[in-house]
Amino acid sequence: MSSIKVNQISKRFGNQQAVDRVSFEVEPGEIFGLLGPNGAGKTTSIRIILDIFKPDSGEVEILGGKMTDEKKNQIGYLPEERGLYQDITLEVCLNYLARLKGLKPAEAAARVEQMMKRFDLYDHRKKKVKELSKGMQQKAQLIITLVHDPQLVIIDEPFSALDPVNTQMVKDLLREERDKGKTIVMCTHQMHQVEELCDRLVLINHGKVMLYGKLSDIRRQYSGQEVIVHPLNELPAQIPGVSRIDRDNSGYILHLADQTTPQAILKNLVEQGIPLERFEVALPTLDEIFIQVVTSRGEVS
Numbered sequence: 001m002s003s004i005k006v007n008q009i010s011k012r013f014g015n016q017q018a019v020d021r022v023s024f025e026v027e028p029g030e031i032f033g034l035l036g037p038n039g040a041g042k043t044t045s046i047r048i049i050l051d052i053f054k055p056d057s058g059e060v061e062i063l064g065g066k067m068t069d070e071k072k073n074q075i076g077y078l079p080e081e082r083g084l085y086q087d088i089t090l091e092v093c094l095n096y097l098a099r100l101k102g103l104k105p106a107e108a109a110a111r112v113e114q115m116m117k118r119f120d121l122y123d124h125r126k127k128k129v130k131e132l133s134k135g136m137q138q139k140a141q142l143i144i145t146l147v148h149d150p151q152l153v154i155i156d157e158p159f160s161a162l163d164p165v166n167t168q169m170v171k172d173l174l175r176e177e178r179d180k181g182k183t184i185v186m187c188t189h190q191m192h193q194v195e196e197l198c199d200r201l202v203l204i205n206h207g208k209v210m211l212y213g214k215l216s217d218i219r220r221q222y223s224g225q226e227v228i229v230h231p232l233n234e235l236p237a238q239i240p241g242v243s244r245i246d247r248d249n250s251g252y253i254l255h256l257a258d259q260t261t262p263q264a265i266l267k268n269l270v271e272q273g274i275p276l277e278r279f280e281v282a283l284p285t286l287d288e289i290f291i292q293v294v295t296s297r298g299e300v301s
């Protein structure tokens with residue numbers, strides 16, 4: 001059973017087609033990236049998934065069927081626009097919000113204490129929320145998202161305002177949740193975090209699905225335009241089929257001209273008798289793929 005099954009959903013606001021026949025599935029036990037440039041339709045898609053908006057057409061199944069009140073309690077959502085009560089202490093605020101999520105008072109208190117310790121906020125529990133730093137407030141929001149031990153977590157920019165130590169702590173936590181079989185959908189513009197964390201992803205642009213699948217397959221699909229070469233000696237200044245040669249730390253990156261394959265370049269270098277220590281097809285970064293996809297149009301079915 002998929003955790004989320006989105007089938008051909010569309011949503012229009014006036015003249016704006018915010019979401020256009022989007023389909024994807026998210027499985028239990030995976031961290032799934034929901035990506036796209038500003039205004040692509042990610043938040044609208046999430047709101048449809050969470051039954052905040054009705055789609056104009058298409059269907060969503062969540063945790064095996066239609067959304068219910070009971071299912072809402074199995075979901076943790078960290079939205080883009082966040083709100084915590086500012087004039088009460090962190091401890092009171094977290095306990096209050098934990099109880100709103102259905103935890104009994106003693107259960108809420110124990111869980112909040114445990115999570116404040118995990119998030120390194122325990123020493124700040126008597127501070128008013130408005131006296132907390134941006135990163136601390138972000139961690140408090142993450143506590144609220146996870147406090148009721150949800151089966152499905154949907155988080156928008158989980159690392160915003162976090163320093164590298166806290167970013168690492170949150171990444172470890174997300175991996176732990178994934179390994180326990182939880183489903184995590186992550187919206188972020190930080191592609192290196194997606195590369196590190198996500199098993200699969202969907203990339204939306206102008207409301208349409210542009211890429212969908214396993215990260216490793218997507219990177220392989222976009223490879224082939226660059227090769228990394230470490231020769232024993234210098235490379236010739238010109239190589240047929242190579243449009244540009246850049247120096248890398250200990251070798252070269254060859255940018256291939258259109259219609260040229262890495263195999264053709266390798267054959268040419270070998271025929272020229274150039275001894276090589278390393279020859280490798282470079283996998284593009286997700287950043288490079290993202291820019292390529294959103295600056296040229298194309299759509300997967």
Ligand SMILES: Nc1ncnc2c1ncn2[C@@H]1O[C@H](COP(=O)(O)OP(=O)(O)OP(=O)(O)O)[C@@H](O)[C@H]1O
Nearest residue numbers: 013016018036037038039040041042043044045080
């Ligand atoms: N309530 C609304 N009323 C009118 N238009 C809306 C509404 N919500 C979203 N839109 C429009 O729909 C499009 C998609 O917006 P959406 O918020 O889903 O994008 P996003 O991918 O989440 O962007 P970002 O990365 O900037 O948060 C945008 O053009 C936006 O202006």
